[in-house]
Amino acid sequence: xHTQTRTHTMPSRTPSLPRYEHGLMWxxxxxxxxxxxxxxxxxxxxxxxxxxxxxxxxxLAPLPRADRRVEFIRESLLSLDRQLHALGLAQGxxxxxxxxxxxxxVDEICQLAHQLEVQAVFANHDDEPAALARDASVLGKxxxxxxxxxxxxxxxxxxRQEVLTQQGRPFGVFxxxxxxxxxxxxxxxxxxxxxxxxxxxxxxxxxxxxxxIPTLDVLGFEPTNLSSLRLLPGSEGALTLLEDFLQRIEHYxxxxxxxxxxxxxxxxxxxxxxxxxxxxxxxxxxxxxxxGIPGAMAWLNExxxxxxxxxxxxxxxxxxxxAFKPEYDHIHWEQGKHAKALxxxxxEGRTGYPLVDAAMAxxxxxxxxxxxxxxxxxxxxxxxxxxxxxxGERYFAEKLNDFDxxxxxxxxxxxxxxxxxxxxxxxxxxxxxxxxxxxxEGRFIRRYVPVLAGLTNRAIHAPWLAGPLxxxxxxxxxxxxxxQPIVDHAQAREKTLLRYAVVKKPLA
Numbered sequence: 338x339h340t341q342t343r344t345h346t347m348p349s350r351t352p353s354l355p356r357y358e359h360g361l362m363w364x365x366x367x368x369x370x371x372x373x374x375x376x377x378x379x380x381x382x383x384x385x386x387x388x389x390x391x392x393x394x395x396x397l398a399p400l401p402r403a404d405r406r407v408e409f410i411r412e413s414l415l416s417l418d419r420q421l422h423a424l425g426l427a428q429g430x431x432x433x434x435x436x437x438x439x440x441x442x443v444d445e446i447c448q449l450a451h452q453l454e455v456q457a458v459f460a461n462h463d464d465e466p467a468a469l470a471r472d473a474s475v476l477g478k479x480x481x482x483x484x485x486x487x488x489x490x491x492x493x494x495x496x497r498q499e500v501l502t503q504q505g506r507p508f509g510v511f512x513x514x515x516x517x518x519x520x521x522x523x524x525x526x527x528x529x530x531x532x533x534x535x536x537x538x539x540x541x542x543x544x545x546x547x548x549x550i551p552t553l554d555v556l557g558f559e560p561t562n563l564s565s566l567r568l569l570p571g572s573e574g575a576l577t578l579l580e581d582f583l584q585r586i587e588h589y590x591x592x593x594x595x596x597x598x599x600x601x602x603x604x605x606x607x608x609x610x611x612x613x614x615x616x617x618x619x620x621x622x623x624x625x626x627x628x629g630i631p632g633a634m635a636w637l638n639e640x641x642x643x644x645x646x647x648x649x650x651x652x653x654x655x656x657x658x659x660a661f662k663p664e665y666d667h668i669h670w671e672q673g674k675h676a677k678a679l680x681x682x683x684x685e686g687r688t689g690y691p692l693v694d695a696a697m698a699x700x701x702x703x704x705x706x707x708x709x710x711x712x713x714x715x716x717x718x719x720x721x722x723x724x725x726x727x728x729g730e731r732y733f734a735e736k737l738n739d740f741d742x743x744x745x746x747x748x749x750x751x752x753x754x755x756x757x758x759x760x761x762x763x764x765x766x767x768x769x770x771x772x773x774x775x776x777x778e779g780r781f782i783r784r785y786v787p788v789l790a791g792l793t794n795r796a797i798h799a800p801w802l803a804g805p806l807x808x809x810x811x812x813x814x815x816x817x818x819x820x821q822p823i824v825d826h827a828q829a830r831e832k833t834l835l836r837y838a839v840v841k842k843p844l845a
Contacts, residue, residue, distance in 0.1 A: 350728035355538075357456040357485075362388045363446055364435070365468075367461045367491050367611035368413045370420035371602045372529045374491040379459035380535035385446065387453055387540050388421055388435050392556055393442040395471075400657045401412045405704045405738050406610075407569050413612050416571025424536040430458035437550045438503035441841045442471060447478045452546070456484060460610075462489035464651040491598055493611055494518075494526050494619050499653045500644075504572075507652040508645070509661075509757040515641050527620040566703055568606065568738065578603050579621075584627065587630030590769050596696075596707035597780035598794050602636065603705075605739035608643070615640070629733045638823035646747035649757055656746055656756070658727065665755035667839045670725040682823050684715070684732055685788070689815075689822035691770035691797060692716050695785035702785070715752030716766035721829040723836060754837070761835040765830050774796040788818050 346725060362376050370376065379386045390827040394412075400407065417436040420555030422716030425433025438445040447540035450458055450816075458479060463472070476486045492497050500509060500517050508514035553560060563570075569577055585592070592600030607613040619640050625633035655795075660666045672681065682688050697711035718729040730749040734740050750756025754764075777784055779797035782789040789797050796803035800813055801822055807840070808815065815821050 347739065347797055355382055356655060357383045358385065359453060359455040359540075360386045360538075361453060361455045362386055362479070362505055363451055363457045363458055363460040364388065364417065365460060365463055365611075368410070368417050369530055369575075369612050369614065370417060370424060371572065372614040372616060372623065373461070373532060373587045373611075374486070374530045375459040375461045375491040376532050377530035377535070378487065378489060379457075380422055380532060380538040382459075383455075383457065383538055385540035386459075386538045387449075387455070387542060389446070390417075390437050390485075391442040391445045391552065392439040393471075394440055395467075397558075398558065400558075401492065401735065402557065402765045403561050405563050405566075405568070406740070407556065407558045408553060408561050408563045408826065409568065409606065409738065410610060411550065411553060411556075413572075413574075413610060416573060416612075418550065420572065421539065425539045427533075427817035428537045428539065430539060430541050432547065433539045433666060434542045434547055435550070436542060436546055437548070438554060439551055443474045443478065446475055447482075449546075451482065452483050452542075458484060458485075460488050461750070462488050462496065463492070464497070464647065466654050466657060469749070471810065483526050491530075491615075493615060493647050494573075495521065495644050495648070500648065503792075507648060512760040514645050514648075515638065517629060517643050518644065520810070522623070523527060527616050529614070530638060533670050535724045553672075562681060568705075570612070574606035574611050575604060578611065579618070582792055583621070583625075585637060586633060587631040591837075593635070594709050595775050596699075597635070597776055597778070597784070600643035601708065605741075606705075609739045609741045614816045615643075632704065640807070642747075643744060646743040650735060650743040657742070660753075660755035661750055662840070663758045666754075668836060669839075670836075671723040674693060676722075676724060679823060680718075680724055680728055682820070683722060683724070687823075688717070689801065689819050689820040690717065690772075690826075691779075691786055691789055691800065692767040692781045694769050695776075695782045698785035700733075700736050704736060704738070706733075708780075709771075711748060712752055713766055713768060713771050715749055717768055719753040720814070720833045721768070721824050721826060726750065726755065756838075762840060763834060765833060767826060769799045769826070786819070789813060 342762055360379045362379045367373055367375070376479065397407065414435060414437060421433050421435055434666060436449065438449065439694070453594055465520055472488065479486050495518060498513060500508065500521055502508055508517065563824070568722060585599065589600065594596055596598070606612060607672050608615060619637065622633050622637035622640060626637055649661070653661060684697065686693055686694035686701065693714050696714045700706040715726070715729055718724050726749045730745055747756060751760060753763035754760055778794050782797055789800060791809065792800060792803065792813060800808065800819060813819055
């Protein structure tokens with residue numbers, strides 16, 4: 338599937354003299370000027386380089402009008418423009434800017450390439466099926482006019498078929514993939530692709546092409562609560578978070594499981610939009626692990642999981658709408674009016690299970706959900722409510738600030754047991770015991786389900802088991818200001834085991 342574009346998976350040795358007079362750098366999910374592979378090669382291979390980002394109507398059209406990701410991207414583009422402008426000023430160029438277009442990416446890139454009379458367009462890989470189709474169209478249109486299209490690996494450390502089994506096949510199980518990933522890793526894979534030393538190639542934007550970055554209103558979107566969430570956009574925001582995380586990384590292996598405490602790195606949205614380099618993060622994690630710093634390997638492990646899911650999507654694009662394990666597509670999920678009502682209750686945090694409801698409230702209010710809770714709510718949807726994992730995957734795709742097709746799909750298929758290296762179908766998270774274990778004092782629940790704040794630490798995990806006096810003293814009226822459980826977990830577990838029986842392999 339990767340023959341449509343002229344691709345480069347490892348840094349190529351470019352000639353000392355530029356190959357092209359004019360080049361165009363197309364930013365997509367790599368919104369930073371530093372350590373950017375495609376920008377590095379564009380600056381080295383061209384005498385003059387212009388930079389562009391396209392707000393693609395094909396991507397924006399189906400999004401909700403108040404979408405934090407669009408606002409995050411726009412704010413990050415302002416940061417990227419400042420970075421490019423500063424690089425230009427250092428070289429005596431007064432008018433280096435990011436050109437921002439709004440339209441259909443295929444048309445906008447080809448039109449701009451024609452206007453600037455470039456001989457080559459540079460971009461970084463994006464292996465999502467829709468992106469591959471888009472890039473194939475761009476390649477064809479550019480080739481028709483004699484313009485080259487070069488794309489590079491930048492979003493992951495290892496991609497596509499760079500890490501294979503001894504039989505030469507893509508891995509489908511994480512642990513052997515991780516071991517092979519670590520064996521194959523060299524300093525070159527983690528080294529920076531510098532842009533500053535080559536910034537003299539950045540070109541002033543012609544007067545007719547420079548315009549302010551479109552406002553949200555012009556793009557057809559509304560402001561969100563992004564600023565109140567302290568979700569700092571751009572490379573500056575990413576580096577601020579990284580610096581904060583490295584001060585507490587030694588506790589990461591343990592702290593990351595508890596949603597009420599500051600455990601994760603919170604860098605996922607920056608990885609998604611490329612406002613931070615994966616090489617910087619993996620290099621930092623690996624170096625700290627070598628130094629024996631606790632937590633560093635657990636963090637590196639998560640970065641390797643990210644590579645793993647990206648190579649699964651690249652090699653098995655059918656997972657976008659099909660189970661990785663085909664037999665799991667034979668499962669009969671709940672359907673009809675009742676199923677839709679259950680789904681609505683899950684989406685809105687009205688399941689009667691406090692940890693599930695708190696997690697969904699966090700997602701709906703902030704666009705973020707703690708990783709442990711993503712597993713809990715996904716398991717609850719599939720194995721307590723009996724609903725198709727694809728319903729939950731689509732909801733997360735709409736709501737998550739850090740939505741990434743590969744990781745989201747991989748996570749949901751893991752939770753539903755249909756994916757690669759997934760938990761066994763008979764492993765079913767108990768939402769109450771998960772709550773008691775990972776939010777023992779109910780701090781997270783009290784924050785996002787404040788109606789339950791007056792309950793004791795013991796009762797808050799399962800209010801329906803509390804006595805009438807305790808409920809009354811906490812002003813909790815089950816069925817009125819907080820719902821009764823919409824399913825009985827024990828009964829749901831038995832139904833799930835029967836539902837999943839279709840995937841059992843026949844005895845030899």
